[in-house]
Amino acid sequence: MRSQAQAIDIAQLTSRIAAELALFAGAGFLLFAINDVAVDVIYFARRLWRSTAVYARFPHAFASDLIGRPASPGPIAVFIPAWDEAAVIASMLRATLKRFDYPLYRIFVGYYRNDPGTRAAIVSVADPRIEAVLVDGNGPTTKADCLNHLYDALIAFEVATGRAAKAVVLHDAEDVVHPLELAVFDRLIDRAGVIQLPVLPLTDRDSQWIAGHYCDEFAEAHVKELVVREAIGAAIPLAGVGCAISRRALERLAAAGDGRPFAGGTLTEDYELGLKVGALGFRTMFVRIPARAGERGMVASRGHFPSTIGEAVRQKARWLGGIALSGWDRMGWRGGWGERWMRMRDRRGPLAALLLIAAYTAALLWTQLWLAHAFGAPLEVDLNPTLATLLTINAWLLGWRVLMRAGCTTSVYGWRQGLLSVPRLVIGNVIAMLAALRAVAVHLGGGMPKWDKTRHIFPAELAQ
Incomplete structure (x- = not known):
């Protein structure tokens, strides 16, 4: 009897702990869900307005219409920072040279003196439009440091040729570029x-x-999230690939940074660059434009993302640490209500991971109690009515969130991937929790950030 009473006491304590964790997670998820629904409302309102007020009067634009307009296109510089990219950089450069449908561009590729494999791969692509730029130091430093060396090389090239670049385009060593992107820029x-x-x-x-869960997350972010950011007047953070910075904006950033426009003290210099350009008073644009009439595809940057859980955790920990932790310290809270709202959304990653840990722990504890009860243990697991109501509301809101994620994925990748996006939510949650733990550990460890890159692959069908 005594052991049975002790077991009941332990079960009651376990149930209480699970309830407290569920209440904490449920309250947090409710606030997050209301925040997300507000974004959805703005997104659909904007779509309705554009369909009735814009497209009813003007035809849809296509990137193919921009080829040859204006008649004298401006020179564009493409920056590709590279560290330990011998496996992909040559294939990427060959494919890029074949794919770009633009008459005037130059590709600057950065490499380190202690990375001879990458240098050999770069110089193996013999083309006058490619310039290999040595970072005179041992790598890896940071991606921003490599980009600053490429900026110095661009200035030297402009001085030597007497012609300034119109814009600088950023890409990574594994990217598949779109043929029409330079014309759009x-x-x-x-x-x-x-x-x-x-x-x-x-x-x-x-x-x-x-790798598939990245398709879901980027589809939602780049179908809906960035559209809403632009609509409310918040600055567009750059993804570091498939983006262009005007020469005027780079000069302003360089003047404010002692000649170095890219922030070297962070691992998310691309994210910060977009916000900084917006803070300088420049307009920041997110452009979703169909490639050609009658085709489904958009002008976009594509590439393979990490395919193992270890590499995905490392990559997302780098993003999370740079945006939510060091980004908070470096960028602060500036701008109007839209800008502050979006920065809050960007920085909620660590809290979201904590809420997920609490929710999964509560679910695990309750599952053990319910299983014990199902097998005859004299245990009762009752939910507080307030908590039950909160969980019910959150369940409906979760259903809406799943529907939105599946809809965005389907719009880009088709219905099969849209269906897969539903179970992949759990995969994304697990990776987010592990990445948050790693990001916090790295942030608390301090020290100068290093280029913590992941292994890259290039599509085999484009490698030749």
């Missing part, structure tokens, strides 16, 4: 300080769950 960069195109991860048949 050339036509629109005079209107803005930065332009970001959609980033759409390539599907990986061998990693439908890990």
Whole structure:
């Protein structure tokens, strides 16, 4: 009897702990869900307005219409920072040279003196439009440091040729560029300080769950989230690929940073760059434009993302630490209500991970209690009516969130990937929790950040 009473006491304590954790997670998720629904409302309101007030009067624009307009396109510099990219950089450069449908561009590729493999791969692509730029130091430093060396090389090239670049485009060593992206940048960069195109991860048949969850997240972010950011007047953070910075904006950033426009003390210099350009008074643009009439595809940057859980955790920990932790310290809270709202959304990652840990722990504890009860243990697991109501509301809101995620994924990748996006939410949650733990540990450890890059692959069908 005594042991049975002790077991009941332990079960009651376990149930109480689970209830407290569920209440904490439920309250947090409710606030997050209301926040997300507000974004959804703005997104659909904007779509309705554009369909009735804009497209009823003007035809849809297509990137193919921009080819040859204006008649004298401006020179564009493409920056590709590279560290330990011998496996992909040559294939990427060859494919890029074949794909770009633009008459006037130059590719600056940075490499380190202690990375001879990458240098050999770069110089193996013999083309006058490619310039290999040595970072005179041992790598890795940071991606921003490599980009600053590329900026110095651009200035030297401009001085030697007497012609300034119209814009600088950023890409990574594994990217698949769109043929029409430079034409889009050339036509629109005079209107803005930065332009970001959609980033759409390539599907990986061998990693439908890990690599696949990036497809879901980027589809939602670059179908809906960035559209809403622009609509409310918040600055567009750059993704570091498929984006262009006007030469005027870079000069302003360089003047404020002792000649170094890219922030070297962070691992998310691309995210910060977009916000800084917006703070300088430049317009920041997110451009979703169909490639050609009658085709479904958008002008976007594509590439493979990490396919293993370890690499995904490392990458997301870098993003989380740079945006939510060091970004809070470096960028602060500036701008109007829209800017502050979006920065709050950007920085909620660590709290979201904590809420997920609490929710999964509560679910695990309750599952053990219910299983014990099902097998005959004299235990009763009752939910407080307030908590039950909160969980019910959150369940409906979760259903809406799942529907939105599946809809965004379907719009980009088709219905099969849309269906897979539902179970992949759990995969994304697990990766987010592990990444948050790693990001906090790295942030508390201090020290100068290093280029904590992941292994890259280039599509085999484009490698030749």
